Amino acid sequence: MATGTPFLILYKAPSAWGLPSLSISSIQIEAYLQLAGISYTVRECSSDSQSPTGRLPALEAGPTLVGLAPVKCPYTPAEEEAAAGALLSYLRESVRDLDQGLKGGAKGEAVAFRSLLQTSLLPALVYSAWSELEAYSNHMQPAVGAQLPFPLSYITPAMHRRAVRQAFRTTGEQVYATAAAALDAFAAKLAGGEGYLLGSSPSTIDAQLYGCLTYLRSAPVVHPQLHRHFLGQRELVAYTVRVGEALAGLEVPLPRSDPGAAGPSWSEWSWGGSTSRASKEASALSAELNRKGKIWVGCAAAVIVAYVVFGGQYFQFGFLDDEDDDLDGDYE
Numbered sequence: 001m002a003t004g005t006p007f008l009i010l011y012k013a014p015s016a017w018g019l020p021s022l023s024i025s026s027i028q029i030e031a032y033l034q035l036a037g038i039s040y041t042v043r044e045c046s047s048d049s050q051s052p053t054g055r056l057p058a059l060e061a062g063p064t065l066v067g068l069a070p071v072k073c074p075y076t077p078a079e080e081e082a083a084a085g086a087l088l089s090y091l092r093e094s095v096r097d098l099d100q101g102l103k104g105g106a107k108g109e110a111v112a113f114r115s116l117l118q119t120s121l122l123p124a125l126v127y128s129a130w131s132e133l134e135a136y137s138n139h140m141q142p143a144v145g146a147q148l149p150f151p152l153s154y155i156t157p158a159m160h161r162r163a164v165r166q167a168f169r170t171t172g173e174q175v176y177a178t179a180a181a182a183l184d185a186f187a188a189k190l191a192g193g194e195g196y197l198l199g200s201s202p203s204t205i206d207a208q209l210y211g212c213l214t215y216l217r218s219a220p221v222v223h224p225q226l227h228r229h230f231l232g233q234r235e236l237v238a239y240t241v242r243v244g245e246a247l248a249g250l251e252v253p254l255p256r257s258d259p260g261a262a263g264p265s266w267s268e269w270s271w272g273g274s275t276s277r278a279s280k281e282a283s284a285l286s287a288e289l290n291r292k293g294k295i296w297v298g299c300a301a302a303v304i305v306a307y308v309v310f311g312g313q314y315f316q317f318g319f320l321d322d323e324d325d326d327l328d329g330d331y332e
Helices: 023-034 078-092 103-129 133-145 154-167 174-192 206-216 225-231 234-245 277-309
Strands: 010-013 040-044 056-060 064-065
Touching: 010 023, 023 078, 023 103, 023 206, 056 078, 056 277, 064 078, 078 103, 078 206, 103 154, 103 174, 103 206, 174 206, 174 225, 174 234, 174 277, 206 234, 225 234
Parallel strands: 010 040
Antiparallel strands: 010 056, 056 064
16 A cells, blocks of 8 residues: 555445445455555445445545445446446555556557456446346345335335446347457457466456456356356356455355256347247236336335325335336337
8 A cells, every 4th residue: 555545445335145245346446455455444335325425336545535426326337337447546546556567568458458348248247137137136126125125125226227228229139249259358368378367467457357257157147148158268267266366355256056048037148949039028028017016006005104104294206107117129
């Protein structure tokens, strides 16, 4: 740590599924702190409102708060990248720069691989976690909702899901194919390498890549076929384990259990099935609307109870209207 740098406090999204955080950007920042040998302590926050900046992740360095302003949805690919980028810039400029040893061509490679990660790999992980009904209903909504009181435990994740899905203007098949190609490029670079992506010493891209790969390896919200594609890349698996072993408290968890062939509740990508794409989309939308209908009834009951308990005060919940949430046409 640079002379005179205050002790750092990292505010991050809570852990989930054996991972140090359900937020990829939080994992990336903690990985950087570890790889750079920077002393810090962690405070897990159940929601962004518990962060001193109103947004997770965030850093506190004495009187200095580092982070971005609150946004409606912090989980879109652009917001995940922006959140990590703001903290990484501060750490590199004010604490310790892991990239200071990069020379010539390595600097250009760092820029190229960072762009590849930001535009191809990270979006696929975010898309899978929030847009896939299987991932959202069984894993992401329960993980996020567990940190919030009812009815926000249902309303907030649903609003986040809508914002994430609106951020994409392409199909899941295209998103995953692009991510698979990016994984191939990272694997080719690591073949016969020296331990880290750009040499024998870690750099910023290693923290960013580790955050994505450990999520890809262990989070149950990743599309089964993309997860399986990662496991087929020996260089990537070995790299993820190797970097994880160098991180105290951030060791990569065991791989998730194999879910088998992707079923009809996952979007179609590199797997066959007798169910047509249109019927699967209709089925998924129907299930989603049915689920939201149940939530709406619960929220309505909560409003009535609140009205009685709090002496006639009216509480309005800005929930998602069905006509605004038919998003399949928005991104395909």
